[in-house]
Amino acid sequence: MAGLSRRGFLVSAGVLAGLVASGGVANALAEDKAVLRPPGAQSERGFLARCMRCQKCVSVCHARVIQPLSIAESIKGASTPTLDFSRNYCDFCAEENGGRPRCSEVCPTKALLPQSGKATVNGIAVVNERSCIAWDWKGCTACVDKCPQDAIALDEQGRPLVDDALCDGCGLCELICPSSSLRSYGGGRSEAKGIVVVAKERERA
C-alpha cells in the first residue's frame, strides 16, 4: 500500500463517507415522495436508480412539458425530469412519433422505458375540490369537454369525476382548467388548479 498514502486514503474514505451519508439523507427525505415523471417511468425508486440527469428527455420534448425538478422539491431528485402542465400538455408524441414518446426512446439508461399505445401513462388526474369551479358553483365543464380519453364525467351534481382506468395523465385538463384565472388566488400550482395530474404511486397511497 505504499502508493496509497495516508492522505490519498483519507480523501477516498472521506468521499465515500460523505457520499453515503448525503445519499442516505437524500433517501430518507425522498421516502414518501412520488414525483410526476415522463411517460415510461418505472417505480420512483427504480427511476431514481437509473436516471443520470443527462437531460436528453428534457431537450427532446417537443411539447416542452418535461422540466428538470428543482432541488428545493427533492434533493435526491434534483435535476431529474418531471412534468409541468402549466404551458402545454403531453400528447405522447402522437404526431411527432406515432404515439411513441420520444423521451423514453432517447433515455440511455432505461429510467424511461419505451412504450406505446394504452400502456403509456404519466399519472392520474385528481380533482382539487377546493379549487374546482364545478364544486362550488357548478356549470364549469372545461375538463370534461376537452379530455382526449373521455376519462372525466360529471356526477349528478355536475361535478367532474375522473375514471382511473381511462385517464393517461396527459395533463390537458390541468392545462385548460380555468379556476386559477376565475379565482383571485395566489397559491401554488396545485392549489390554484381545479384538477391536477399526480403520480400514480401518490394517488394509490
Added chain:
Amino acid sequence: MKPPKPSHPIRLVRTGVAVAVLAAIGAGVAFGTDAGTLCAWCPLGFAQTSLASREFHAAVLAPLVAVIAAAALLGRAFCSWGCPSGLVKKRGASRARSSATKRGGQDSKGGCASQGKSCSASAAHPLPSIALIAAVLLASLIVGFPVFCLFCPIGLVFGLMFAIFRSLTVYQPSWDLVIFPLMLIIELRLFGSWCSRICPLGAAASLIARISPFKLKTKANLGTCRIDSSCHACSEACPESLEPPSIVVGSDETCTLCLECAQACPHRSLAVGISPRRAEKEERMTESTE
C-alpha cells in the same frame, strides 16, 4: 501570491472554448435535439446508474469509447478546455496548496535538480485515483442512486443553465438559481482542490493518460530551455503545480494542457506534441546526462 498579469490570451481562448461548449449544448436543448448535456457522455454516470440499478446499459459503450480515446490522446485536457466548471473555478486554485501535497501525496520537492540523475518526474501514483473512483462507485451501489451526480460541478453548471432558461422563458424562477451557484462556489472556490483531489473524472482521465502511448504532452526545446539555470517560470505559471522537469518532458499525467506554461516561458521553449514513450525515455536519458 503574485498579482495577476495584465493579459492572459491563452486563458481567454480556454474560456472561449468552454463558453462555446456551453452555448452548443444550450442550442441543442433550445432546438429540441436529443443531445442532452455533457452528462449524457459521462461514463461515471453510466457506471453509477448501472451499479445502483444492478443492470448493464449498452448505451454506455459509445461514450466510454469516446472518453477513453479522448483521454488517451489528450489526457486531462478536458479539465482546462472543456469542463464548464472551469468558468467558475478560481485560476490557480490548486496552486495555493503546496506542491508537496499533490494527489498521490508524493513529495515532489526538489525534482530533477536535487535528485541529480533519474529525472523520472512521473508524479502521482495510480492507487489514490483508483481508490477515489471506487469510492464514488461504491457509494452509488450502497445508496441506490447515482449520488455523486448530486455534487458534480458539471451537473450543477447545467442545472444552473436550465434554471436560468426557465426563469427567462416561462418565468419560473426556482431555488436552483441560488443553491447551485452556492454549491459550485463552495466546491470549486472554498474547497480549492476539488479538481485535483475529488473529481473522479479527472482521476480517470489521468489514469488513462498514464498508460497511453500516444498522449499529447508539453515538450521543451532543450536547446533554449533554461531549466538548468533554475528558471522555473513554467512551474510558477502551472495551475497544477507541476515541477519544471515534468513540464519539460511532459511526463506528468495530471497535466491539463492549459498551456499557461508555454505562455509564461520567457524563452518560448515549450510546445505540445505527441511523443511515444520510448522517445520520451531517451529524452530523459539525454537530459540527465547533460
